[in-house]
Amino acid sequence: MDVEQQNTPEITAGPRLKLRHAKARAFSVVCAAATWVGVVMLVVLLSDVIFDSTGWIYSRVDRDPRMIMYKLETDPQFVAQVEERAPSLLSGMERKAKSKERTLAKNGVELTAAELADFKLDYLHSQLAKDEHCFAALDTHPTTRERWLIGGTIIKDIIATFPSRFPTKAGLKSALAGSLWLIIFTALFAIPIGVSAAIYLEEYAPKNRLSRFIEVNIANLAGVPSIVYGILGLAVFVRGIHLGRSVLAGALTMSLLILPVIIIAAREAIKAVPDSIRQGAFALGATRWQTVRHHVLPVALPGILTGVILAMSRALGETAPMIMIGALSYVAFVPTGPMDDFTVLPIQIYNWVAMPQREFHLLAACGILILLIFLLLMNSVAIFVRQRAQRNIKW
Amino acid sequence: MEIGIKYFLLACALLSVLTTAAIIFILLKETIAFFTMPLEQVLDVNDQGTRVSIIEFFTGRRWAPVLSPQSFGVLPLVCGTLLVMVGSAFISLPLGLMSAIYLSEYASDRTRAAIKPVLEILAGIPTVVYGYFALTFITPLLQKMLNPVLVGLFGPYAGVNVFNAASASVVVGIMTLPMVTSLCDDAFRAVPNSLRQGGFAMGATRFEVATQVLLPAALSGVLASFILALSRAIGETMAVTLAAGGSPKLTLNPFTSVETMTAYIVQISLGDTPAGSVEYQTIFAVGTVLFAITLGLNVIAHKVVRRFREAYE
Numbered sequence: 001m002d003v004e005q006q007n008t009p010e011i012t013a014g015p016r017l018k019l020r021h022a023k024a025r026a027f028s029v030v031c032a033a034a035t036w037v038g039v040v041m042l043v044v045l046l047s048d049v050i051f052d053s054t055g056w057i058y059s060r061v062d063r064d065p066r067m068i069m070y071k072l073e074t075d076p077q078f079v080a081q082v083e084e085r086a087p088s089l090l091s092g093m094e095r096k097a098k099s100k101e102r103t104l105a106k107n108g109v110e111l112t113a114a115e116l117a118d119f120k121l122d123y124l125h126s127q128l129a130k131d132e133h134c135f136a137a138l139d140t141h142p143t144t145r146e147r148w149l150i151g152g153t154i155i156k157d158i159i160a161t162f163p164s165r166f167p168t169k170a171g172l173k174s175a176l177a178g179s180l181w182l183i184i185f186t187a188l189f190a191i192p193i194g195v196s197a198a199i200y201l202e203e204y205a206p207k208n209r210l211s212r213f214i215e216v217n218i219a220n221l222a223g224v225p226s227i228v229y230g231i232l233g234l235a236v237f238v239r240g241i242h243l244g245r246s247v248l249a250g251a252l253t254m255s256l257l258i259l260p261v262i263i264i265a266a267r268e269a270i271k272a273v274p275d276s277i278r279q280g281a282f283a284l285g286a287t288r289w290q291t292v293r294h295h296v297l298p299v300a301l302p303g304i305l306t307g308v309i310l311a312m313s314r315a316l317g318e319t320a321p322m323i324m325i326g327a328l329s330y331v332a333f334v335p336t337g338p339m340d341d342f343t344v345l346p347i348q349i350y351n352w353v354a355m356p357q358r359e360f361h362l363l364a365a366c367g368i369l370i371l372l373i374f375l376l377l378m379n380s381v382a383i384f385v386r387q388r389a390q391r392n393i394k395w
Numbered sequence: 396m397e398i399g400i401k402y403f404l405l406a407c408a409l410l411s412v413l414t415t416a417a418i419i420f421i422l423l424k425e426t427i428a429f430f431t432m433p434l435e436q437v438l439d440v441n442d443q444g445t446r447v448s449i450i451e452f453f454t455g456r457r458w459a460p461v462l463s464p465q466s467f468g469v470l471p472l473v474c475g476t477l478l479v480m481v482g483s484a485f486i487s488l489p490l491g492l493m494s495a496i497y498l499s500e501y502a503s504d505r506t507r508a509a510i511k512p513v514l515e516i517l518a519g520i521p522t523v524v525y526g527y528f529a530l531t532f533i534t535p536l537l538q539k540m541l542n543p544v545l546v547g548l549f550g551p552y553a554g555v556n557v558f559n560a561a562s563a564s565v566v567v568g569i570m571t572l573p574m575v576t577s578l579c580d581d582a583f584r585a586v587p588n589s590l591r592q593g594g595f596a597m598g599a600t601r602f603e604v605a606t607q608v609l610l611p612a613a614l615s616g617v618l619a620s621f622i623l624a625l626s627r628a629i630g631e632t633m634a635v636t637l638a639a640g641g642s643p644k645l646t647l648n649p650f651t652s653v654e655t656m657t658a659y660i661v662q663i664s665l666g667d668t669p670a671g672s673v674e675y676q677t678i679f680a681v682g683t684v685l686f687a688i689t690l691g692l693n694v695i696a697h698k699v700v701r702r703f704r705e706a707y708e
Contacts, residue, residue, distance in 0.1 A: 024600035028501055034493035035510060041569050042517050048532045193407045200404035218411050223623065223693040224686065225630025227657050228418060231682045235421040256414050289400045317521025320632035320657070324664050346523045353527045353637055361531055368524050375519065
């Protein structure tokens with residue numbers, strides 16, 4: 001080996017070093033790109049849902065019977081246009097309304113203005129279904145304000161009507177009510193039990209094999225697929241204790257499903273309470289339960305609440321176990337008690353997505369948007385609670 | 396009072412054990428019922444009728460419990476499940492690992508604080524929404540991109556089916572990505588800084604430190620996150636039901652319709668198969684297989700964490 005070369009330190013980067021640096025640069029770029037894939041996917045998913053749902057409502061606004069009705073009442077230009085392009089429509093509507101009024105008057109019933117308007121709207125609806133071309137020729141040219149007005153009515157209809165065979169008449173009323181019932185009952189069961197279990201594991205459990213076993217068991221339960229809980233609920237609650245396909249059976253199943261989530265979150269929150277607080281309480285002669293009840297729980301509450309809200313938002317979106325226990329797909333009533341049949345929002349969405357018609361898919365997008373808005377609200381409450389709590393902690 | 400409260404709390408904790416016991420008990424009981432049930436309702440009391448054999452169940456290559464002739468080979472369902480799982484792994488594992496490396500090693504605190512909640516949102520979106528996304532966005536996209544190629548290569552019928560395993564794989568991959576990212580991120584952050592600094596002091600580039608120092612040190616966490624992601628992909632139901640379709644097939648073609656175990660269970664419970672029949676009992680048998688696989692994977696993940704953990708004090 002050449003002695004001289006060994007003595008002179010190499011300052012310039014050799015080809016190997018360059019290659020290594022190039023590799024490192026490429027790697028950092030690839031890693032950053034991988035991270036952005038997730039973000040981009042979320043953006044794409046959300047915009048897909050938002051464009052599909054709002055686009056569908058927007059496209060319906062122009063030719064919605066209510067828009068035509070509204071225009072007929074407020075816009076003389078539009079009336080003139082209708083008289084020119086679909087002359088039979090106005091006269092037909094008036095004639096029908098008159099004859100209806102007459103028949104009712106014979107029986108001594110007076111028609112109010114609102115009822116008359118409803119009747120005219122129904123007539124428009126039926127004409128619209130009969131004669132597509134005639135309406136395609138009508139240009140309502142709504143202003144932005146009118147678009148919002150009628151669009152709002154369409155959204156209100158989706159929220160406040162029962163499901164239907166026709167995508168433009170179908171709504172989420174029973175699904176929203178069912179989800180509400182389910183969430184309330186699930187919360188009633190899951191929160192007290194979950195928090196109690198967490199208190200036991202953090203505050204009471206001795207370090208023995210039983211405690212260790214319970215812990216491992218909860219970790220494993222958290223990994224069990226949700227559909228298996230559905231099978232459990234079907235066998236135990238629906239058939240075993242004969243609750244049938246009721247809200248109660250659904251809520252019990254859902255409680256079992258989210259219990260591990262609540263327990264794990266509540267344990268984290270309780271664990272974060274500093275030991276000095278417990279020792280202070282013990283030093284003053286408090287019993288273990290008094291310590292937990294008056295000192296540990298109040299401090300841990302925000303953390304527990306955050307976990308609970310996140311668990312409930314998971315329950316709101318779960319579909320498979322509810323299908324398993326037989327939550328119905330077509331429900332044209334609102335459940336009035338815990339033993340009633342029910343459906344939930346995600347099942348309704350699933351049904352619509354599973355339909356072959358494109359219009360049902362778009363309706364499903366509207367349902368998804370509503371579901372996501374609910375989830376977003378719940379999550380922001382959770383984040384709000386967490387941040388408030390972090391600000392208040394002083395130790 | 397104190398004692399009473401203690402036992403009440405213990406009872407709540409034991410409820411989880413009871414849940415596990417109930418799951419196992421129900422699955423086993425109904426599965427045994429499935430294998431001992433006569434296949435056809437026979438009038439003659441002495442004629443016990445034929446039964447589904449366990450061997451046929453695990454080795455049969457045709458799954459058609461509600462068609463005639465009936466056939467109870469679970470392999471097509473397992474195959475469909477694994478197809479979707481492997482496909483999703485191609486997305487979630489590398490992307491999750493790399494984004495975890497980015498978040499823990501490269502990203503500034505501000506980027507981290509911005510990206511982590513986004514990934515949490517991604518994980519919190521209900522799976523039925525992913526099903527919608529797969530069916531109305533990913534599948535048409537795949538069809539547009541791949542159909543010309545596929546049809547050119549394999550003939551006019553080789554295009555991407557409306558229901559296909561690939562599209563299901565993509566969304567399941569996206570769905571499990573946040574889990575891999577956050578678990579791997581935790582694992583990387585648990586590696587003490589001295590190891591990184593040691594690497595840099597030796598003149599290693601960030602790439603070399605990441606692959607030769609961090610990855611071996613965090614291996615247990617990384618492997619566990621991979622296994623848990625696979626387990627979740629296997630148990631995933633709604634997105635797969637909507638996107639992958641309902642025709643059980645023993646195939647490796649990701650562009651054709653397959654049926655997973657979970658999708659089959661949903662299909663039967665939505666259908667009008669009478670409860671108590673052999674056809675209906677299949678959901679418990681399939682559920683047992685599903686439960687066994689996911690539980691097995693979860694147990695392995697916990698074992699891996701303990702076996703390969705490098706403890707730094």
